[in-house]
Amino acid sequence: MMLKDKVAVIYGAGGGIGGAVARAFASEGARLFLTGRSRAPVEVVAREVARAGGSAEAAKVDAVDEQAVDGHLQSVIDKAGRVDISFNAVGIPNTKIVGVPLVELDVEQFSLPITAYTTSYFLTARLAARRMIPNNSGVIMTVTALHSRIGIPSVGGYGPAQAAKEALTRDLSAELAPLGIRVVGLRPQGMPETRTIKEAYEPRAKASGLTWEQWQGLLASRTHSRRLMTLEEMANMAVFMASDKASGMTGTTVNLTMGSMDD
Numbered sequence: 001m002m003l004k005d006k007v008a009v010i011y012g013a014g015g016g017i018g019g020a021v022a023r024a025f026a027s028e029g030a031r032l033f034l035t036g037r038s039r040a041p042v043e044v045v046a047r048e049v050a051r052a053g054g055s056a057e058a059a060k061v062d063a064v065d066e067q068a069v070d071g072h073l074q075s076v077i078d079k080a081g082r083v084d085i086s087f088n089a090v091g092i093p094n095t096k097i098v099g100v101p102l103v104e105l106d107v108e109q110f111s112l113p114i115t116a117y118t119t120s121y122f123l124t125a126r127l128a129a130r131r132m133i134p135n136n137s138g139v140i141m142t143v144t145a146l147h148s149r150i151g152i153p154s155v156g157g158y159g160p161a162q163a164a165k166e167a168l169t170r171d172l173s174a175e176l177a178p179l180g181i182r183v184v185g186l187r188p189q190g191m192p193e194t195r196t197i198k199e200a201y202e203p204r205a206k207a208s209g210l211t212w213e214q215w216q217g218l219l220a221s222r223t224h225s226r227r228l229m230t231l232e233e234m235a236n237m238a239v240f241m242a243s244d245k246a247s248g249m250t251g252t253t254v255n256l257t258m259g260s261m262d263d
């Protein structure tokens with residue numbers, strides 16, 4: 001098992017990516033502390049993990065609330081003695097932030113994703129790092145999107161938010177890797193199984209006169225493998241990157257766009 005007895009905290013664990021990463025981490029032996037802004041979806045994932053024989057506890061933690069994140073991490077230390085992996089899979093609904101051209105976008109809507117994504121990643125990383133530094137060991141991870149690197153219309157502050165997270169991954173690593181802590185991001189292509197991608201792209205498909213299925217085909221045609229990635233494939237990569245097998249990887253965001261975007 002690649003993550004046997006590793007203690008992992010996942011933020012946004014009730015979401016598509018957070019839930020998939022939780023299931024994959026558990027199947028590789030990690031002890032999970034799952035969190036989300038609402039407790040109910042996180043509990044669903046925790047129960048699923050437990051039914052499959054894994055270990056998971058659910059908690060309600062708002063990942064932009066410093067006291068809530070800190071208090072929860074302290075409870076993890078009290079129960080498990082350490083934190084080995086911090087995975088930030090927080091996502092805010094695209095319906096609130098995309099779909100308006102930049103020239104028509106108001107400043108609040110523009111700033112919302114930038115503030116929420118960067119604050120949440122900064123807080124969860126910083127507070128986990130403080131617990132990892134005494135052990136000279138740990139892995140801090142998050143997920144971004146290809147909007148960090150290419151121009152896409154009508155996505156408001158989402159692209160700048162993803163680019164900022166990738167910059168933070170590099171900067172955190174520059175400070176923490178000398179202390180034994182790796183910092184690695186994952187940048188997947190859109191995964192059509194997730195609610196997020198459907199919400200973000202279905203209106204654009206309609207506006208272009210395409211069905212949702214035709215739109216997926218268009219996205220898939222841009223990848224080398226002519227298909228889109230599954231949640232399970234993304235989660236398998238998360239397992240590898242969180243494991244000691246990836247000890248040579250830090251300060252980078254792994255390109256999981258299946259050839260649709262060059263490094």
Ligand SMILES: NC(=O)c1ccc[n+]([C@@H]2O[C@H](COP(=O)([O-])OP(=O)(O)OC[C@H]3O[C@@H](n4cnc5c(N)ncnc54)[C@H](OP(=O)(O)O)[C@@H]3O)[C@@H](O)[C@H]2O)c1
Nearest residue numbers: 012014015016017037038062063090091145190191194196
């Ligand atoms: N889905 C994809 O194919 C894909 C591809 C590339 C990148 N991404 C990025 O990956 C991230 C996650 O995507 P996803 O598809 O898993 O989204 P999702 O299903 O909407 O999950 C996001 C989760 O984050 C939680 N959350 C939001 N604000 C929070 C906060 N302040 N504190 C704690 N939890 C909070 C949400 O809880 P509530 O529902 O209670 O608000 C939800 O459970 C996003 O940044 C997304 O843009 C997604």
